[in-house]
């Protein structure tokens with residue numbers, strides 16, 4: 001063997017060694033850190049180019065792994081989305097279609113499944129499934145939560161945390177305090193078994209309250225003004241009557257929360273509040289780095305739904321517009337996800353449970369309706385779903401948003417509205433990413449619209465969704481209109497007699 005051949009042989013052996021090491025790392029169970037934030041819209045990230053975003057830690061997480069640019073939730077509302085994350089099922093399967101209904105005990109959550117497989121597990125932060133109940137749920141060795149939405153800052157005895165069943169006063173700003181609890185628990189975990197941390201922030205849910213250190217930090221920053229905000233834009237875009245009417249409602253720019261709220265200022269406060277969540281991501285990642293655990297841990301960051309700041313004349317979430325159903329999703333998993341990966345396949349909250357189970361080598365139960373994303377991490381062109389099913393069920397409390405079912409593909413979206421005398425919606429997101437033109441009556445798209453409607457109902461049928469979950473009304477209704485705002489809007493031209 002010549003010297004050159006020997007060097008080549010050594011290089012090949014070294015490369016093979018690296019490959020088998022990577023394989024061994026990928027094959028064995030890893031630690032899992034799942035960080036969930038509340039109402040974080042998909043584009044509110046530095047890497048997404050948002051002018052108000054100050055998210056260096058989230059950006060670094062994405063750069064070190066994957067940015068899932070077409071990540072969605074299957075229902076854009078806190079409790080239903082969380083129940084879908086925890087069980088890997090659609091809202092029509094778990095039945096949590098409002099913020100009051102608990103997950104049925106027949107559907108084990110991902111904590112239970114990983115704990116049974118030997119993981120050390122903790123849930124720290126917002127649970128908010130089943131209304132005000134914050135008692136420890138099965139599947140978590142350690143539990144830190146609070147009732148309902150929780151509070152950003154302590155307010156005497158009304159802001160108590162539930163720590164493993166004990167009432168403990170909240171001491172400080174909630175995002176920082178939850179991170180303290182998370183890092184403290186991580187520090188106590190054994191290296192003998194993998195861990196699963198579910199860190200679920202209250203931030204950035206309304207009413208936004210930034211940490212003291214971030215207050216006013218964006219006060220002079222210009223706020224993007226949505227091109228779809230005006231009534232003229234809604235008319236020109238051929239939007240349904242319910243969309244044009246909602247602008248003058250609790251969830252509209254003309255009467256937001258039945259107040260005179262300045263939506264641009266509200267947006268700044270939201271982005272300032274997000275900065276502490278970014279700090280939290282940085283602290284958790286730094287702890288993993290210091291403990292030399294980054295390489296053996298998958299970190300997933302995502303939002304539970306989006307939020308509008310004037311798009312289509314609306315605020316809030318619930319609808320099938322992208323600002324509502326699309327969320328940030330960032331994945332770091334050294335050895336499994338190459339740094340700088342960008343994936344545009346349509347992934348969702350229901351894919352989280354099957355993905356982490358796959359990583360842990362645990363078979364997903366038959367009821368799981370999402371898919372493991374691990375094949376996509378290896379090869380972004382791997383076989384995958386073409387469209388994602390979205391659903392939202394009308395709520396008594398907020399009657400301005402009707403029941404909606406939608407199919408979202410990488411290019412097209414079809415939205416079927418149930419229970420109102422109105423038109424549906426169809427968007428070409430490649431040509432019109434801001435969803436400014438409803439193409440439902442465009443003959444050029446008729447064949448695609450018909451095919452997507454057929455597929456929507458086929459998907460609903462296959463997944464047991466041809467039913468409307470219904471519960472008795474709870475609480476009051478936010479149904480007022482502002483007499484000084486827009487009047488009732490006419491029927492869309494498409495359903496006026498010609």
Ligand SMILES: [Ca+2]
Nearest residue numbers: 038039078304
């Ligand atoms: Ca939410």
